[in-house]
Amino acid sequence: MASPILPGTGLGSGLDTGAIVKALVNADKAAKQSQIDRGTASNTASISGIGTLKSLMSAFNQAMKDLGSKTNPQFPGYAATSSDTKILGATASNSAVNGSYAVKVGNLATASKVTSAAFAGGTTSSITAGTLSIKQGSSTYNLEVKPGATLQSVRDSINADSSMKGAGISANIITDSFGSRLVLGSTTTGAGSDISVSGISELTIDGSTVVGASGGPVMTATSAGSIGALAIDAKFSIDGMELTSKSNTVDKAVSGLTLNLVATGTSTVTVASNNDGLKASIQKFVDAYNALANGITALTKASLDDEGKPTVAAALTGDALPRSILQAMRGPLSESGAGDKLTVLAQLGITTDQKTGALNFDSTKFTAAMNDKRLGGEVQQMFLGDDGADNGLLARMQKSLAVYSDTGGVLDQRTTNLNITKKKLSLDQEALDRRIATLTDVLTKKYNDMDTLVGKLKATASNITSMFEALTAQQKG
Template sequence: MASPITTNTGAGYGLDIKNIVSVLVNADTSAKANQIARQTSNNSAMISGIGSLRSALTAFQDAMKKLNDKNAPSFNAFAGTSADEKVVKIKSSNSAVAGTYDIKVDKLATASKVASKQFAGGASTAIGAGELTISQNGKDYKVNVASGATLQSVRDQINKEMSSNGITANIINEAGGSRLVFSSTTTGKGSDISVGGIPELAINGTQPISGSGAGYISGLAQDAEFSIDGLALKSPKNTVDQAISGLTLELTGVSTGGNPTKATVALDNEGLKKSVQSFVDAYNTLQKAVTALVTPEKDANGNVKSLGPLTNDPTTRSLLGDVRKVLTEVGAGDKLTTLSQLGINTQKDGTLEFNSTKFTSALNDKKLGSEIQELFTGTNGLFERMNKAIDPYNSTGGMLDSRKTNLDKAAKNLENQQAALDRRTELLTASLTKKFSALDTALAKMKKQGEQITSIFEAMNAQAKKS
């Protein structure tokens, strides 16, 4: 049975107008309000889920990028070490071979540094207009100096126009005046800088400074001179990648007392294991993040409490399928073509298991260490194929980006629907309130008239009893 309408708040007859109107308005709008609330909640959850999925994919791709850093390769079968990195640092590639080398550095490669003549007026000294020619290694670079230039403005112009060529300038203030000093990042014999075109800035880079005149500062540019196992070598650079096959030498200092530094190249099984484990960890982090987004939440009894934000989402299912497919594809290597050969297998929950015993056997018994780099980072390797699988989803303008755009449009549409419903609720409330207020007034009037009639009849009955 419906609850009776209370009559203790009406200003006239006593109808509970506010409660009556609220019940009627709610009956009219609740179904639509519940629908909008449900759709808004689902849409918001999906927007959040898409954002979390994209973050997980980006983190996974960043991890692969870090493992594929060409300046710090992670899958080299060999590692090079130096007994004294103040003399030489060693970096190995996958084509290195095990061995030891005695490296002695006699000279480091140096760059040219030359200075103009002295200017008593300092940085504000006026410099004549003209075409300044800076020469190095047979190349001439032109700098057009306009009228009104100063030593300071010429310095700034050189830095702006020549820094891309590795040539910069600065002003050094000596006791007798200021000089414009040119420096270069290019090392090696014959790379000395010369300057011409404007007489007061002319520099013969092959001549030393004499008095207040121009010239080189500390010495001519020179090649590095070093030896490997007693064999003499020269290099215009201090980074040498052709002296020993598979190794890059970074010469950092001159050998003390002429004593050689021991360099060792050996199999880096632990380094390879660490790199492979890093990939497995990164993939498992992605897999767990996606699983959390698509798995329903259950209570202690195993009953579903709520669906994951991307449960049954076709785009997410397609993405998972494409990523997992890459793991099972056969690579283009020689002996090593699948992850399972390294002890990496997919478990029931989709994560990867890394069997270190099988991995060690693959390196020690099957000698597959030198092929690991190709499997992961080579042309059409695992990382390249994995990125090709993920990019259509995670790239700007990709499927997830488009999905987010559509969800944002849906959210805006739901906002508009809610605003329309709010307007309807407001109008309906106002209309019903007006009608029931009028009814309350009419009922109050009728009640008063009834009371008057009753009073008349009571008076007549009383008069009749007296007569």
């Protein structure tokens, strides 16, 4: 009797040829697939970990840059406040002393602004070729005006000249009822800084002559000279003492104090120790350091079960790179600073936690360092270093990490290598899939051929059996 054909089995043999092929293919595929899967999982985790590490270091470097700002100092030992910032601003350096100063601003220092005579032809008026000499104080700037020049091209040439640009001299064109005039201005303030122009007759300007002044001569087409008034020095008093300055930024009047004159009026400037500001800036440094240190630790520390045994590995568990970065971070912390009395962070209450590697900031020790030991004036030197030197803690810290975080550095190289590995794993998977597809086709054909042959043999056996049964039946009959 023929074997029954089961669902999903070969029609001829009754065997589940599909299951047999699948089992053989999976057995052949298992080892290589497992290798690729492990490599892919590890590579993906590493790419994610390195990406997180780059983000952490970028945030840390930005924090160091902000704390080291020259335009917005974060570690001044003293703070200066103005009772009326609309009148003047004040900034204290580390050489300042506590005190209060009554400042009265009589007038601000002004800059020179001069105008040429009017050109009825407007901005395209022709200008005679020659050497245009622009003088301000003891400095003279020569400009060659070529044939075919116009009022506009002369203006553009003045603004493009690097020497005049460096001196803060600029030009523009103003058109009034008489025509267009070449107007020159300067960022230099103070008496004696008036601009004069010579060398080309139609552009000659006598800066010592005032035109267009209130209550003065009426402006005419030929009027040329200083507009409104000559440049003057700032006049102000400090605690009743009369002073002058060519600039509205006054940094020599009071030792360690810079005054920025804004408008006429009176304001009181108070200088006091900047303990709160220093504490806040130091806390920012500690927080930035700990964010990086703790982030690196999280990338390397495996999860633990209830018994304290590692269960799930972190993205960079076992990777030497994070440990080398931590070591590079800690190096500058133990180095002596450039100060006189303040040389190590521990004097400010900053210590390293021996268990976690993070920094601790003891505000009580910090307050004692500021009030009892008077170290506030050296905090900036410790963090920023000497003027013009990169020997401060922030600079040393950034330098120690530059080999890792700079473009083309260790982290970029690691990312490149991981992406190469990722591509190779993808190609390996594609190659394995092609081989498995080919193997599946080959085995399927073989087992289908076998099944067909078995079916034919069964059919032949069935025919022979039927013949013998027929013969037997005839003999019995």
